[in-house]
Amino acid sequence: MTLLIADSLEADVLDWLRERHAVREAPELANDQRALRRALYNVRAMIVPASVTLDAQTLHHAPVLRAVGRISAGAESIDLEACARARIEVVRSPAASATAEAEFAVGAMLSMLRRVPVSGSDGLPVGRELGAATIGLIGMPPAARSVAQMLAGFGSRVIGYDPALHASDGLWSRWRVAPVGLRELIESADAVCVLLSYFSRFRGLLGERFLPTCKPNQVLVCLSYSGLFDETCLADALRSGRIAAAWLDSLEPGALEPGRPLHGIPTLQVTPRVASITRESRQRTAWAVARRIDDILNLDASVAREFRATAPSGTADLGAGPWLP
Numbered sequence: 001m002t003l004l005i006a007d008s009l010e011a012d013v014l015d016w017l018r019e020r021h022a023v024r025e026a027p028e029l030a031n032d033q034r035a036l037r038r039a040l041y042n043v044r045a046m047i048v049p050a051s052v053t054l055d056a057q058t059l060h061h062a063p064v065l066r067a068v069g070r071i072s073a074g075a076e077s078i079d080l081e082a083c084a085r086a087r088i089e090v091v092r093s094p095a096a097s098a099t100a101e102a103e104f105a106v107g108a109m110l111s112m113l114r115r116v117p118v119s120g121s122d123g124l125p126v127g128r129e130l131g132a133a134t135i136g137l138i139g140m141p142p143a144a145r146s147v148a149q150m151l152a153g154f155g156s157r158v159i160g161y162d163p164a165l166h167a168s169d170g171l172w173s174r175w176r177v178a179p180v181g182l183r184e185l186i187e188s189a190d191a192v193c194v195l196l197s198y199f200s201r202f203r204g205l206l207g208e209r210f211l212p213t214c215k216p217n218q219v220l221v222c223l224s225y226s227g228l229f230d231e232t233c234l235a236d237a238l239r240s241g242r243i244a245a246a247w248l249d250s251l252e253p254g255a256l257e258p259g260r261p262l263h264g265i266p267t268l269q270v271t272p273r274v275a276s277i278t279r280e281s282r283q284r285t286a287w288a289v290a291r292r293i294d295d296i297l298n299l300d301a302s303v304a305r306e307f308r309a310t311a312p313s314g315t316a317d318l319g320a321g322p323w324l325p
Contacts, residue, residue: 002297004039004046006030007071013286020294037061044300045293047071050273056082067091067296069289072277076198076225076250089296093288095142097276101195102146104275105221108247109135109191112219116245116267128190131155136189137177138206139196139224140165145175147193152176161185162196186210191219198225207233212242220246223275227252235261238268249275 002022005014006029017023029036030049040046040062047069048054054068059082068078069091083090110130117125135151137144137160148158160177167179186192186206192214196202207230214237222228226248237243245267255262262268276285 002044003293004029004043006036006052007047007049007069009047009071009290010283010286013283013290017290017294021297033058040065045069045297047289047293050077052077054078054083059083059086059088062088066300067293069293071285071289072097072273072282076227080199089292091289091292091296093285093292096284096288097281098142098146100278100281101143101223101275102150104249105143105147105193105195105223106130106150108221109133109193109219112221112245112247113191116219118217118244129154130191133157133190134159134188136160136180136185136192138162138182138185138192138194140171140175140177141195141197143223144177144195147195148175148177159185159189163202183210183213186214186218188215189218190215191221194220194222194224194228196224196228198227203227204230206230211237214242216242217244218242219244222246222248223250225250225252226255231255231261235265238262238265243267245269247271249273 003017003024005017005023005025006027008027009017014023014025024039026039029039030052033053036052037058038061040058042064043062044064045067046065050070050072054077056079059065059079065086065088067089068083070078075090075092078090080090113130113133114127117127120126130151131154134157135147137147137158140160140162144160148160151158158177159180160172161180161182165171165179169179172179180188194206196205205228211230211233220243234243234246238246247269249271250273251262251270254260256270257263
């Protein structure tokens with residue numbers, strides 16, 4: 001078997017892949033980790049949903065695997081370092097879902113600024129306008145460019161921070177985002193949009209060093225994995241009203257259970273990874289992932305065809321020069 005598909009795909013994308021490769025559709029494996037591992041021995045590529053965990057132990061059962069495709073959501077459940085060691089490419093397409101994520105983020109900020117009132121100059125509770133706000137972007141993936149473009153139409157001031165981008169990088173000026181330090185962003189933004197790709201080294205990044213000093217009445221929308229936040233610090237900022245409202249689209253399992261810091265906070269809104277999932281973005285992403293996996297499989301096949309094993313019939317005299325069959 002060449003390609004294992006444990007996720008749902010559009011019919012035309014699935015038909016296209018079937019024409020080119022030996023495909024096994026097995027969505028039931030997404031809910032059975034043990035059965036998935038047993039199925040991986042001869043699989044060269046697979047497309048799996050976010051519910052599937054791919055760690056080093058699972059990859060041990062996939063000796064010929066060369067590509068893992070993810071149509072939606074992030075890569076938090078994939079051990080990227082283990083994949084890199086095994087020379088397995090993780091195929092995603094953040095650019096394909098950038099517009100959907102940007103629309104969601106802007107809509108969330110609009111909603112929170114209007115429906116979570118602050119005190120006006122006369123003491124009455126009022127909403128706020130996006131066009132009069134300073135918006136801070138944490139992380140500069142493709143969605144950040146779309147967010148910045150949309151905010152330009154409102155007249156918002158946009159500032160940004162990304163640990164992987166130097167302040168002199170030309171991307172900042174091209175995307176019309178002013179680079180600042182993370183502390184300055186947190187202290188000066190009326191609304192913060194977190195788009196930073198999650199890696200284990202960033203766990204708890206947004207915690208006691210930054211959240212207690214955020215601008216009063218700040219609103220926050222996070223499309224990244226919630227592991228970027230220190231739960232206790234975020235809960236304290238929300239309960240105190242320092243952060244007026246937060247909207248998280250990717251929350252750790254169990255984070256809202258009784259006894260956890262975020263349990264029962266009325267100004268916290270959570271959605272189950274819906275920012276990147278629209279009909280249009282899913283089609284774009286499915287095609288992008290399918291085409292890249294097709295390229296990887298075709299390249300792998302061409303290398304195999306070019307390899308020619310030799311079986312010499314006699315002992316080669318290396319001193320006399322190269323042996324030719």
